[in-house]
Amino acid sequence: MQPANKTIVVTGAGSGIGRELTLQLLRKGANVAGVDINQNALSETQQLAGVGDERFKGYVLDITDQARVENFPTEVITHFGAVDGLINNAGIIQPFKPVNELTFDQINRVMQVNFYGTVYLTKAFLPHFLQRPEAHIVNVSSMGGFIPFPGQTLYGAAKAAVKIFTEGLHAELADTAVRVTVVHPGAIATNITANSGLPGPKVDPNAASSKMALSASKAADIIIRAMEKNKYRVTVGKDATLLDILYRLSPKRASRFIGKMMKKTLSKM
Template sequence: MNNSVRGKVAVVTGAGSGIGRQVAFVLAKRGARLAVCDVDDTRLGETADRARALGAEVHTAHLDVGDRAAVQRYAADVAAHHGVVHQIYNNAGISGGGQTVLEADWEVYDRTLAVNLFGVIHGTKAFLPHLIASGDGHVVNVSSLNGYLAQPTLSAYCASKFAVRGFTEALRSEMLTERLPVRVTLVHPGGVKTDIATSTLSQARDLGITPTPSQLARTRVYNEKLLRMPAEQAARIIVDGVEAGSPRVRVGSDARNADRLVRLLPRGYPRLTAALERRLFGTAGR
């Protein structure tokens, strides 16, 4: 199988902003044909226009990855449009954070798992037959450093990202067992400069939840101190990993260091994350 993305049809979910948008641009620059989707039609259109300006053929669609039937229809549409599908980047995600387990509303869990976990499962299952048929397929599922390190007030997000890790590793084992022509890459980004922290507040308001002073302060700390790597750099690392055939891509020194911490102190790291939580955010406003 050929790891290069040149000439291949690549699907990117959540391509309207952040890492997904930049992955689409990197793929376009490297000669891939694209199918991009998002729930934000305006921002998706901006991504598509820029990708076309970079020379890519682009198929666009409004898509909520949490809608199983819609994802299945989308996979059929992309295959019909391009004639073949080689790669799926299951990138779409939401933060689903900012509240403790005691505080969190059921709607937060429902929506976070629908997008972050079932969105990945929907995309993988809908496109996998097409990837196998291509003879040169690749599934790229985006987890997080919170796919192996849990933090306070991120229970829904961590649950989804830990599950993406397990699902993806099981998929890889199946592809190897059956000797099917599909590589599988699991991506663990660290702090990347996207609007994911700010969008937490918007998501809360959409659910009728008024953000607390603590949540507002948390968002500010994330945006100013923790989300540091440019999304363009993260996207290059991801596509480089795909082209290298890497089964696992950790994006950023924070992702690598978190991985080392959990491996070194599997029982003790929660105390360290709790201490860091108090130092960064305190407990006021909860």
């Protein structure tokens, strides 16, 4: 789907990849409904966008609030007249701890934001998309959604759920005008640690090495091009692409490799 003259909802629009997606979509002629839990962050995105409410409107929304999300499409359609796309980008990581040391509150929060937030928004907008001439759903999973990262096991499980959910949607919607893409980013230079409410340095849980981190701007460009080309699946970053190949060849060897690299990374935190 080409973004020009389309209205696209972007979650996590206040920072990182979400902000870059917003800015790049606006430059391509799209209207954007930007979603974030942080009003100040949305205001910063609005200032950077340099456009009025008719092109970009920020919505403070907790995507884990099912009742609010169910009513959200009405707000967007009332303002923009229609909605054509959804990029479920918002996500958080877990504390850098093994499963045995996580509380159920921590586990539930990671699952609620990363998986159920994606499901809630998709369910809310899908009936409207099915009425459009064309529409597109982009769900951001993770490199951690297809290969395990010790110390981020629940994060990976949530993103793996997003992967299968998205692939199932693709199959279910194959005979409709709604296209679906799943995205697997590798290490991206964002402040996801701080945005997840966690202390410590800005370490992306997907990174075997911070030197592999891709800029948020480049990641957004790859994601938008995948939407434009109606791709089924896209890896973002050399690390994601290489580990995808390695995991297909030998899941056990790939998992051991990541385990060793994560131990080195976590020991420096």
